[in-house]
Amino acid sequence: MVFIVILIASFLLQMVLPWWIIVVISFVTCGLIGKTGKIAMWSPFFAVLLLWTGVALFKSLPNGNILATRVAEMFGVKLWWLVLMISSVLGAVVAGLSGYCGYQFRKAVLFKKASA
Amino acid sequence: MNKTKALICVIIPILLIYALNTKFGDTPPLLKFLNPFTGFWQNAERLSVNPNQSIVLKGTREKIEIVFDDRMIPHVFAQNDHDAYYAQGYVTAMHRLWQMDFQTRYAAGRLCEVVGKKAIELDRYQRRMGMVYGAQKSMDGMMADPQAKEMIFAYTAGINDYIHSLSGAKMPLEYKLLDFKPEDWTPLKCALLLKQMSAVLAMGSDEFYMTNIRNKFGNDVLKDLFPDYPFKEDPIIPTGTKWNFKPLPLPEAPADPGNITAGNIRTKEKEEGIGSNNWALSGSKTLSGFPILANDPHLDLSLPSIWYQIQLHAPGLNTYGVSLPGAPGIIIGFNEKIAWGVTNVAADILDFYQIKFKDSTHRSYWYNNQWKNTTFQIEKIKIRGEAAENDTVFYTHHGPVVYLEKPKSFAKSNNIPVGSALRWIAHDKSNELKTFYLLNRGKNYNDYRKALTYFTAPAQNFIFASVDNDIAITANGKFPLKWKNQGKFVMDGSDPKNDWQGWIPADQNPTVKNPPRGFVSSANQSSTDQTYPYYINWEFSPYERGKRINDRLTVMTNATADSIRRMQTDNYSIHAQNLLPSAMKLIDEGKLNATQKEGFSIVKKWNKYYDAEAVAASIFDLWTKRLQYDIWDDDFTVANIPMKYPSRDRTVQLILNEPDSKWIDNVNTPATETLSDLVLESFKFACDSLEKKYGPIGKDWEWANLKHTNVPHLAKIPGFGSKTLMIGGGKMTINALSETNGPSWRMVIELGKSPKGHGVFPGGQSGNPGSKFYDNMIDTWANGQLYDLFLMQSPTDPSARIISKLKISKK
DSSP states (O other), X not given: OHHHHHHHHHHHHHTTSOTTHHHHHHHHHHHHHOOSHHHHHHHHHHHHHHHHHHHHHHHHXXXXXXXXXXXXXXXXXXXXXXHXXXXXXXXXXXXXXXXXXXXXXXXXXXXXXXXX | OHHHHHHHHHHHHHHHHHHHSSOBTTBOOHHHHHOTTTSGGGGOOOSSXXXXXXEEOTTOSSOEEEXXXXXXXXXXEOSSHHXXXXXXXXXXXXXXXXXXXXXXXXXXXXXXXXXXXXXXXXXXXXXXXXXXXXXXXXXXXXXXXXXXXXXXXXXHHHHHHHHHHOOXXXXXXXXXXXXXXXXXXXXHHHHHHHHHHHHHHHOOOOHHHHHHHHHHHOHHXXXXXXXXXOSSOOOSSOTTOXXXXXXXXXXXXXXXXXXXXXXXXXXXXXXXXXOEEEEEEOGGGBSXXXXXXXXEEEEEOOBSOSOEEEEEXXXXXXXXXXXXXXXXXXXXXXXXXXXXXXXXXXXXXEEXXXXXXXXXXXXXXXXXXXXXXXXXXXXXXXXXXXXXXXXXXXXXXXXXXXXXXXXXXXXXXXXXXXXXXXXEGGGSOOOHHHHHHHHHHOOXXXXXXXXXXXOOSSOEEEEEEETTSOEEEEEESOOBOOOTTTTSSOEXXXXXXXXXXXXXXXXXXXXXXXXXXXXXXXXXXXXXXXXXXXXXXXXXXXXXXXXHHHHHHHHOOSBOHHHHHHHHTOOBOHXXXXXXXXXXXXXXXXXXXXXXXXXXXXHHHOOXXXXXXXXXXXXXXXHHHHHHHHXXXXXXXXXXXXXXXXXXXXXXXXXXXXXXXXXXXXXXXXXXXXXXXXXXXXXXXXXXXXXXXXXXXXXXXXXXXXXXXXXXXXXXOTTSSOOOBOOOOOTTSSSOOOSSEEXXXXXXXXXXXXXXXXXXXXXXXXXXXXXXXXXXXXXXXXXXXOEEEOXXXXXXXXXXXXXXXEEEEOO
C-alpha cells in the first residue's frame, strides 16, 4: 500500500514540483500509514528506485543512451548504466531515509501523546 | 527526549534536500541534476525526430514556415524581413541557448555571476579592456540604422519568445550542471558577441616586445631581424596591382618616438592558426565556366559548434550560410547571385599609449603640454554567493587605462602594459550587421562594394564571386590613417602626433577585381606588396599557406567543386619545401645513433605532406621548432626583458642566406657554434624526445598521434567534447589543423544558373550533448568530405531531404 501510494504520488507530483517532493511524500506517507520501520524504509526505497529507473530509461533508451554515456564520462564512471544506478539508488536512499524518518517522527509524536 | 527525536526526524530529510539540491564548488547539485523528471535525463533527445509541429507566437507578424533538413539545418520561409530574423532568433535559441548566453556573459565580464569568485580576474579584464564600452558604442551605430535596428530587435524578440516557452525540465543541460537560469536576451548581447569576435581576432599585440628589443639591441638590429616586409611573400592583392586613387597625405610622425620603457610585460602573441583561407576562381578556370568560391575560417574549435547553419528566405532575400549564434543574418554564405567569405586581416588597430598621470588619484594626465581630465566608470561585478565588487576604470581620450596595477597570476594580463591606455578600433561606433544585411541580399559586384563600406572591425579579407563572372577580394575594415610603423612600439600618450589622426577612405582599402591570373585568394598574409601607399601593419601571418594556395590555383584548369574540396584539405608544407633541402645537407649522418639515422632516412624520403600517418612530419615539426629555439633563445630570452623571437620567415632567411650570421653562435657557451652544429643538435633533440615519449620509431610517432586533434566542449566539460581525431594537417599547411584549432567551417560554392553549395563544420547544429545532431558532422569533416547545402526555393522544394517542419502562426 505504502509502495503504491508513494509510486503514484511521486510520479504525479514530480511532473510539476521539484525532485525533493519525494522526500515530503515519503515522510508524510510513512508518517501516516507506515506500519513498521522496515516498511517505512523499504517501500519508499523501492517505489522511487522503480519510478526513477523507469522514467530515466523511458528518456534514455529512445536516445540510444547518447547523453547518459557522455554524463558517465563526465563523472568518470565510463558506463551509462552506472549513471542510471547512481541516480536511482541515490533517489531511493533519500526516499527510504525520509520514509523511515516519517515513521519515527509519528512514533515520537504518538509516544508523547500517550505519555501526556 | 521525544521532542529531540521528532526534531531529528524532521531535520534529517531537510538536510538531505539541502545537500542534494545545492551546488558545492564545481560539483553540480546532485539530485537536481540526476533526477529523471527535471535533471539531465530530460535532455536526452529521441533519435527519431518529430516530423510536424506548429506553435502560436504573438511576436510573429505573419505565418512562418521552418523546415529542417536531415542535418537539422533550418530553412526559414517568412513573409517579411522581421519574421525572417525573428525566426532565426527563435530556432538559434532552440538549438544553442546556453552557448549564446555563456559567450555573451563571458564577453561582458559577467562570469562571476554564475561560477563565483574564481572568474574575477577574467571579469575585470573583460570590463577593463572596454568590451561593454565598445558594445554600447556599436549599439549606437546599429540603432541609428533602421534596417540593422529591425534585424536586431526581431532577432532578440525571437530568442526571448523561445526562452519564455522553456520549462525547467527542458532547460539546456549546462544550466543544470552549472546551476543557473537563462536571462532575457537584449540587443546589447548581439553587440557583445560581435565585440568578442574582435577580441578573438584582433587583440594580439607585440608592441611591448618590440619596444624592449629596440631598447636592448638598437634600431639596426631591429630593422634587420624584424623587417617591415617579409623575406618571402605572396601578397593577397597580387604584386603589381595598380592603385587607381589619389592617396591622402600621411600624418607626420613625431621627431623621436621617445624612450618608452615597456619593462616587465609579456604580450600575448597572435596565435598562429587563428587565421583562415579563402579563394575564388573565375569562370575561365572552372569546368562549368562559372566562378567557384571557397572559404575556411580557422578558429579555436569547440562544441557546441562556433557556427550555426541556416537558410533565410523572405521577399527580396534568399540566402544560405553560417551565422554566429547571437547575431542575426549570415556571415559566410551565398545566395542565387553571389557568394562571399572572410579571413582575418590582422591590421594594427590596437595600440597602447603610456600615460603620465598628475598624481595617484589618476584624475588628470599630461597631453599636448597640459593636464587633461580623465573620466571614470565604476564596474559593478556581481559574484555568486558573495557581495558584489566595484572596480573603477579610468578613461583617457585614447581609451581605458587597462591596468594601474598588474594582477597576480592571471595570464591574460601579462599582455597589458601597466599604466597605459588602450586605443582599440572595437571601441568605435560601428554597424557591422549592415554589411551582412546587404551581402545577404547582394546581386553583383557593386552591391558587394557598397556592403563593405559599413564594416569596421575586426578587419577581414572579404572575398567575392558572382554569377556575372566577377571575382574580387578586399582587405576591409576601418583602418586608421597612420604614419609608417605607428603602433609598432608602445607610444607616448602625451604627444598628439601619436594619436590616430584620420582613416583610410573605405574605397582606398586594398582591393582587386578580376585579376589577370583568374583567381583571388587570401590566407592572412600581407595584404599588399610594398607599393600600397598606406600603413596597415608591419607583420602579418607567415606566407606559406597563401603561397601553396596560389601555386595550386595558378596551375589549376577546369576546376570543379571536388578539386577545390581536395585543396582545402591539402597538407603540403611550403616551409618544409623551403627548408629541407638546405637543412638536410648540414647533417653529418656519421654523428647520428641508430634511431636518429632511421629518422633521417624517413625525413629524406618524405613527400613534405603533413599527413596523418607521416612520421617525418612529427620529426620535422619538432626539429624546426627546436632549431628556431637554438638560434634565438640565447639572445632573446633575458630575465625581466620579455621579447619575442624573430619570425619564422626571418629564421628561414637566416638559414638559407646568412649561415655565418652572428646570431647562430650560442652566447652562453665558450665554443663558437656553427649552423651545422645547431641543425644537428635540433635534429637529434627531435628524434630523442620522440623516442623518449613514444619508444622506438613506429605507429606512435605518426603525426596525427603527436598532434592529437580534438574538439573540446566550450566550458571544457569532460565527456562533452569529441574523441581524438586521427587526421593530418598542420598550422602552416592549407589544412591548418592543430590540437584544438583549425577550419571551423569549410565551404565551397559553385555559382551558376542555380548555385550549388557544399560545406561542413566540426560539430552539429544542436548545442545539446544529448542530441544526435550535436556532433554528427565531425567524421565527415575529419574525412575531408563536404555535405550538399540546399538553397531551397520553397518549403516543399524536393531538392532537400526534409525531416521536420515547424509552423509558427500568430493566432
